[in-house]
Amino acid sequence: MNVKTALTIAGTDPTGGAGIQADLKAFQEREVYGMSVLTSAVAQNTLGVQDIHNLPQAFIDQQLKSVFSDIKPDAIKTGMIATIEMMELIADYFERYREIPYCLDPVMVATSGDVLMEEASQTTIKYRLLPLATVVTPNLSETEILVERKVTTIQAMEEAAIEIVHDLGAQSVVVTGGHLEGGATDVFYDGNQIHHLTSERFDTIHTHGTGCTFSAVITAELAKGRTILEAVQLAKAYITNGIRYSLKLGKGNGPTNHWGYRLQGLPNQSGELK
Numbered sequence: 001m002n003v004k005t006a007l008t009i010a011g012t013d014p015t016g017g018a019g020i021q022a023d024l025k026a027f028q029e030r031e032v033y034g035m036s037v038l039t040s041a042v043a044q045n046t047l048g049v050q051d052i053h054n055l056p057q058a059f060i061d062q063q064l065k066s067v068f069s070d071i072k073p074d075a076i077k078t079g080m081i082a083t084i085e086m087m088e089l090i091a092d093y094f095e096r097y098r099e100i101p102y103c104l105d106p107v108m109v110a111t112s113g114d115v116l117m118e119e120a121s122q123t124t125i126k127y128r129l130l131p132l133a134t135v136v137t138p139n140l141s142e143t144e145i146l147v148e149r150k151v152t153t154i155q156a157m158e159e160a161a162i163e164i165v166h167d168l169g170a171q172s173v174v175v176t177g178g179h180l181e182g183g184a185t186d187v188f189y190d191g192n193q194i195h196h197l198t199s200e201r202f203d204t205i206h207t208h209g210t211g212c213t214f215s216a217v218i219t220a221e222l223a224k225g226r227t228i229l230e231a232v233q234l235a236k237a238y239i240t241n242g243i244r245y246s247l248k249l250g251k252g253n254g255p256t257n258h259w260g261y262r263l264q265g266l267p268n269q270s271g272e273l274k
Helices: 019-029 057-068 084-096 119-132 140-147 154-166 210-223 228-244
Strands: 005-010 033-038 040-045 048-054 075-078 102-104 173-175 184-189 194-199
Touching: 005 019, 005 210, 019 033, 019 210, 033 057, 057 084, 075 210, 084 119, 102 119, 102 210, 119 140, 140 154, 154 173, 154 184, 154 194, 184 228, 194 228, 210 228
Parallel strands: 005 033, 005 075, 075 102
Antiparallel strands: 040 048, 173 184, 184 194
16 A cells, blocks of 8 residues: 655644644545644634643654654645744754655634734744745735735735745745635635635634645645645635534634535546545
C-alpha cells in the first residue's frame, strides 16, 4: 500500500473544531496518514480563546526531529505559530526540505475575532514563512495584515492575491472571502491566472475552524500529488459541505462537519461528484 503522509504544525483546540485536532480529522477523511507537531496548547472553544501556553522551543525542535528522522511527510501545513523563535525554527526545516509542498495557514486572527499573535510575529510570517509556501490561505482579516490595507471587494482580493505572490513571494495564494457580503467567493492566484471559487452562502454561525480544515484538505490533496488548483478546488467543495451540514455544537460559533462531504460528494477530475 502506497500510504501518503501529511504533517500539521499548529496549536490545539480542546473542543476539536480547529487546530491540530481539526487538521488530523481532515487528513483522515482525505485518506492520508496524519502527523502533528504541537506549537501551543490553546484553551479555546466555540465562544473564543481563553488562554494560550506556548511550548518550549527545544521541545518543538525535538518533535520536528522525531518526525523528519523517521517518517518524512509528503506535504506539510502550518497553523498557529505564536512566536518569532518558533517561526525561525520551522522555516529552517522548510528550507532544508524545499521539495515538500507547504501550505501556510497564516493563523493571525481567529474566527471569533481574537488576535492570536503580536505584530512582530505577524511580520515574521510575512517575510520568513510566506516566501517558502507552495500555497498560502489567508482570510480577509489576515490578508489585510499581509498587504497593510483594507480588503472589502472581489477586486481588492484579486489585487491582494497578486501582491502576495509577486511582492511577498508565495508560489500561490487563496484569499478566502467568507466574510464578504453575497456569495462565498475565494480568489485563487497561481502566479499567472486568477480563479474565482464561489459557493452558496449558508445562514449559520457554525464556522469554527473553517480555515484550519480548508488548509488541511489542501495539504492532504497535495500529499496525494494533486496540482495546487485541484487541491484548492477539492478543499473548497469539502469545506462548503462542512458548513452546509454543520453539527450545531457548542454555545457559540460551532465547528464544521468533517464528514459533511460524504452527504454531498466531492468533484473528481471530470467535475463529477464522487
